[in-house]
Amino acid sequence: MTGVTDMTDVTRVIRVLLADDQHLVREALAALLGLEPDLEVVGQVSRGDEVAPAVTALRPDVVLLDIEMPGRDGLTVAGDLTGVRVIILTTFGRPGYLRRAMDAGVAGYVVKDARAGELADAVRRVHAGGRVFDRRLAAASVSTGANPLTGRERDVLRAATEGGTVADIARRLHLSDGTVRNYLSSAIGKLGARNRAEAARAAEAKGWL
Amino acid sequence: MTGVTDMTDVTRVIRVLLADDQHLVREALAALLGLEPDLEVVGQVSRGDEVAPAVTALRPDVVLLDIEMPGRDGLTVAGDLTGVRVIILTTFGRPGYLRRAMDAGVAGYVVKDARAGELADAVRRVHAGGRVFDRRLAAASVSTGANPLTGRERDVLRAATEGGTVADIARRLHLSDGTVRNYLSSAIGKLGARNRAEAARAAEAKGWL
DNA sequence: GGTGTGAGGTGACATTCGTCAGGGGACGGC
């Protein structure tokens, strides 16, 4: 309304930083948030390792973080950010992701399947000091429970998804063949699967990978 | 070709229909396209099987179609649409998808990694009668070549990705165990893989699945 | 009519997998 530059006005606006590897989606989200008068997208980055520098440079109030990004994983990035509120914004409604996000101290978790208004709302609530987590996902997280896999079991299972034989995995992880088979067998048992492929699918679906 | 009323240049505005299963992305894309004065998003659907009815009801000039949608596959939907220009808009830059899209007669293929201006441009060019295909993807498509898998090999490989043993797959497809093993072996050979998991990954990455 | 290709099948074989029963060592908690 006032055409005059008013610096106090700036403090009213919530400064948002967007991190998503898909240009089009990022720009589109910026356009969407730009429709809200009290929100301002002050920056956009496409890689995980660009988030921290951008935060220092732009001093946003809230960061919207995708999980799957080149350079650095969104959940890892979130764990290291300080002095800014973080909302995870991702395609994947995997219970394990939510848990990891909460452990990383994020203030919100919104899936890309949410309705348009929810995102702006989440930004406002989080900026006001609240926490916003997808309800269905929170419920699923409780029923799913904690990740039953040990660190090594996860490593081996993750390596198994890349394909290759037991010998390949063993070489990649500097283990003996038998050890790899044991970890795989153990993981298969814990996940109620019938072979490594099924186990990998199950673990991935729950965000335990 | 319908010889009915040709609506000369009634509309200067290009009518766009959006089909994407993720609410937030869809709304965001609508906001982005809404910024262009010559484009108008006249409708949005979230499922593949809602596209055809929406086209009849809303008569858009251009349809933006995601590939992975519940209800019906975007590529399949594209093949059945008539009287409207189709642009595939998807996350996946898989050569095989591009090929299938071209076979389905679509007018454009844009990946979600594209820059914001490219989408609006693509809509305009396509509406004007042109064709717009992602350059890098087109190149990859040429080098990748055609899908070497036979129909049955694809079926078996697809079933294999769901997990389960050979016997399970055989039961699901009403085949004998030996036949399933033969198809898998053949597919593994053609794809240069070393087991079914590697083969499935390779096929999926190229969009041959 | 011959030829090629894809679908579907059988039987045999070597290899790989998944399982089980052990054997260590390191570390943290009560």
Added chain:
DNA sequence: GCCGTCCCCTGACGAATGTCACCTCACACC
């Protein structure tokens, strides 16, 4: 100090997998 857990390894065994040779049948194409 003992117990539990995770790490790492070995060896053995049966079941599942991947490969190969070879078979019929249908269909399209020249």
